[in-house]
Amino acid sequence: MTTVEFRTPGALADAERWTAHNYHPLPVVVAEAEGAWVTDVDGRRYLDFLAGYSALNFGHRHPGLIAAAHAQLDRVTLTSRAFVHDQFATFCRGLAELCGKDLVLPMNTGAEAVETAIKVARKWGYRVKGVADERAEIIVAANNFHGRTTTIVSFSTDPEARADFGPYTPGFVVVPYGDLDAVRAAITPNTVAVLMEPIQGEAGVLVPPAGFLAGLRELCDTNNVLMIADEIQSGLGRTGKTFAIEHDGVVPDMYVLGKALGGGIVPVSAVAADQAVLGVLRPGEHGSTFGGNPLACAVGAEVVRLLATGEFQERSARLGARLHAGLEAMIGHGVVAVRGRGLWAGVDIDPALMTGRQACERLAERGVLAKDTHGSTIRLAPPLVVTEEDLDHALAQLAAVLKG
Ligand SMILES: Cc1ncc(COP(=O)(O)O)c(C=O)c1O
Numbered sequence: 001m002t003t004v005e006f007r008t009p010g011a012l013a014d015a016e017r018w019t020a021h022n023y024h025p026l027p028v029v030v031a032e033a034e035g036a037w038v039t040d041v042d043g044r045r046y047l048d049f050l051a052g053y054s055a056l057n058f059g060h061r062h063p064g065l066i067a068a069a070h071a072q073l074d075r076v077t078l079t080s081r082a083f084v085h086d087q088f089a090t091f092c093r094g095l096a097e098l099c100g101k102d103l104v105l106p107m108n109t110g111a112e113a114v115e116t117a118i119k120v121a122r123k124w125g126y127r128v129k130g131v132a133d134e135r136a137e138i139i140v141a142a143n144n145f146h147g148r149t150t151t152i153v154s155f156s157t158d159p160e161a162r163a164d165f166g167p168y169t170p171g172f173v174v175v176p177y178g179d180l181d182a183v184r185a186a187i188t189p190n191t192v193a194v195l196m197e198p199i200q201g202e203a204g205v206l207v208p209p210a211g212f213l214a215g216l217r218e219l220c221d222t223n224n225v226l227m228i229a230d231e232i233q234s235g236l237g238r239t240g241k242t243f244a245i246e247h248d249g250v251v252p253d254m255y256v257l258g259k260a261l262g263g264g265i266v267p268v269s270a271v272a273a274d275q276a277v278l279g280v281l282r283p284g285e286h287g288s289t290f291g292g293n294p295l296a297c298a299v300g301a302e303v304v305r306l307l308a309t310g311e312f313q314e315r316s317a318r319l320g321a322r323l324h325a326g327l328e329a330m331i332g333h334g335v336v337a338v339r340g341r342g343l344w345a346g347v348d349i350d351p352a353l354m355t356g357r358q359a360c361e362r363l364a365e366r367g368v369l370a371k372d373t374h375g376s377t378i379r380l381a382p383p384l385v386v387t388e389e390d391l392d393h394a395l396a397q398l399a400a401v402l403k404g
Contacts, residue, residue, distance in 0.1 A: 007041040026364050026371075033060035036386040038369070047394050049363075049370045051383045053201070054233045054344075057260035058306060059385035065263035065302050072298035080289050091297035094304035098242065099255050099272035103279065106270045106292035106300070110232040110258030111147025113269035116286060117195065117228050117256050118151065120271065122171075123280045125192030129224055132190070139186050139194045139225075141177035145202030146195070146230055178208040180215040187219065193226040193253075194219075198244040201233035204377040205339050205346025213248040220253070226277060232258040232269070237384055240317030240342030242307055247341060253277055263303045268296040312384045316342035319391055323380065326395040334402025336376075344381050349402070351376040359401055366397040 011029040028046065032039045036059055038048050051057065058065060072087065079085045092104040105120075107113045121138060125131040140146075142157045153161050154168035162168075173191075175182035177200060198213060200206040220227040229235075229252035234244035236257065241247060243255065254277060258269035271278065290296070306312060320342035327338040327345055336348040349359050356372030363370050363378075372378050382391065 011041055026360060026369065028364055028369065035059040035061075036383045036390055045367060046364065047368045047382070047386075047390055049368055049380045049382045049394055051381050052264060053259060053371075054236075054238050054381055055259040055262065056264040057237050057312065057384050058263060058303070059383035060264060062263065062306075062385070064306065065265055065299055068298050068302035069263075069265050069295065072295050075294070077295045078290070078293045081287055081292060085294045085297070087294045087297035087301065088292055091292070091301040091304070094301050094308075095257075095261075095270060096272055098304050098307060099257075100251065101255070101272040101278075102275040104270050104272045105278060105281070105286070106268065106296065107288050108267040108269055108290050108296070109147070110256075110269050111149045111152055112288060112291070113232065113256045113258050113271050114146045114152055114195075114230060115149055116271050117193075117230075117254055119286055120254070120273070120278060120280060121193035121195075121226050121228060123285075124226060124277055125190075127280055128276070129192060131192060135190045136192045137171055137173055137188060137190045139173050139175060139183055139191060141196050141200070142174050143177055143200055143203040143206070144174075144195075144197065145200070146197075146232075177203070177206060178212050180212055180219070183216060183219055187223050187225060191223065191225050193228050195228040195230060197230045197232075197234060198248070199234045199239065199341065199344070201344075201379070202373060204348070204373055205344055205379055207339055207341060211248075213245055213250045217250045217252075226253040228252060228254045228256060230256045232256055234344075236260040236303070237307060237312040237316050238342060238344050238381065239340075240320050241313055244341065261300055261303055262296065263299045265299050266296050268300045268303075270300075316344075316384045319343055319384075319386060319388065322388060322391055323382075323395070326392070327380075327398075330399060330402065333399070340380075343384055343386070345379070346373075347378050347380060347398075349376045349378060353402065353404070359398075362401040363397055366400065368394045368397045 008029050029041045030038045031041045039045050096104045122136045125136040140155045146152045151169040155172035156162045173186045175186050229245045231243050254273040262268035339346045356376050356378045360372045370378050
C-alpha cells in the first residue's frame with residue numbers, strides 16, 4: 001500500500017518558520033489558479049471568494065491581462081520616471097478618462113496612493129485654499145482602513161493596526177462613519193480634505209446611510225474642502241458600477257485606486273483628479289521608482305479597457321443580486337445580517353454558532369476561500385468572472401457550514 005504524502009503541512013511550517021508573523025493565513029497553500037478557482041499544492045481545488053481583497057476582480061490570470069503582461073515582458077519592463085516610456089501616456093489617459101478627471105498619478109500599492117492623496121490635499125490646502133503652514137486638517141472616518149504606513153495608521157481607530165507604532169502623524173480628525181453632522185462639526189477653516197471609503201471594506205463591508213455621500217459632497221463644496229474617495233477596494237467594478245460612489249450619484253475631487261488596477265498581476269495604484277488639484281505637484285516633490293513602470297502601465301491600460309466595456313460592472317450587478325438574495329435567505333439560519341453591493345458582501349455570522357475565523361476554516365475545508373474580519377463577520381468578494389453555478393455552489397457550502 002502506498003501512503004500519500006501531503007505537501008501542505010510542510011509548506012505551512014516553512015512559511016511559519018521563515019516569515020514575520022504579521023498575518024494569520026488560512027491553512028491553504030496555493031500553487032495554481034485560473035478564473036475564480038485556485039488549486040493547492042496537494043491538488044485540491046477551491047473557489048476564491050476573497051479575490052485578493054478585490055485585487056483579482058477580473059479573476060486569476062485573465063487571458064487579456066496575461067497577454068498584455070507577456071507582450072510587455074518581451075519589450076521593456078522598467079525605466080523609472082527619469083525617462084518616459086511608450087505605455088505611460090496610454091495608461092494615464094485611459095484611466096483619467098475612465099475617472100472623468102484631467103490627470104492621473106500612478107504609484108504601486110494602495111497605501112502609497114493614499115499617501116499621495118494626503119500630500120496633494122495638504123499642498124492644495126496651503127497653495128490654493130490658503131491654509132496657514134503646518135495647519136492642514138484632514139477628516140477621516142472611524143473604523144477606516146487606508147493602509148499600513150506610519151501616517152495612515154496614525155488615523156486608524158483599530159488598536160491592532162495602530163498601537164506601538166507611534167509617534168503618530170498629526171493633522172487628522174476622526175468622526176463616526178456615516179455621520180454627516182459629525183463631519184459638519186469637525187470642519188474648520190484649516191480642513192483641506194475629507195478622506196473616506198464609499199463602502200468600508202475591512203470594517204465589514206459597511207454601506208453608509210442613504211444620502212451620506214451626497215451630503216458629504218455638498219459639505220465639501222460649501223466649505224472649499226476636497227472630497228477624496230478611497231476606492232481601492234470598492235472601485236473598478238466590485239459593486240456593480242465602476243466606482244462605488246456612483247451609486248450615490250457623487251463625483252469626488254480625487255479618486256484613490258489600487259488593487260484591481262494591477263489586474264492581479266502587478267501592484268498598480270493611482271490617484272486621479274483635475275488639474276486644479278493634482279496640478280499642485282512640481283518635479284521632485286513626490287514619486288516612486290516603480291510607480292507607472294512599463295509593465296504596470298501595460299497591464300493597467302488593459303484593466304481600463306476591460307472596464308470601459310461595462311461587462312464586469314454588469315456581471316457584478318447581476319450576479320451580486322443573486323449573491324445577496326442567497327445570503328438574505330440565510331438570515332435567521334446562522335446569519336444575523338448581510339451588507340454590501342454587487343459581488344461584495346459582509347456577512348455577520350451568529351456568534352453563538354462560531355467565529356468568523358471558524359466559518360472561514362470550515363468553508364475552506366469545503367473548498368471555498370473567504371476571509372473573516374472583526375470577530376463574527378466574513379467577507380465575500382468573488383472575482384467578477386465567477387459563474388452563477390460557482391456562486392450557487394459557494395452559497396450551498398456556506399449554508400452547510402452554518403448547519404454544522
Ligand atoms: C480601502 C483601502 N485602502 C487602502 C488599502 C491599502 O492597500 P495596500 O494593501 O495595497 O497598501 C486597502 C487594502 O486593503 C483598502 O482596502
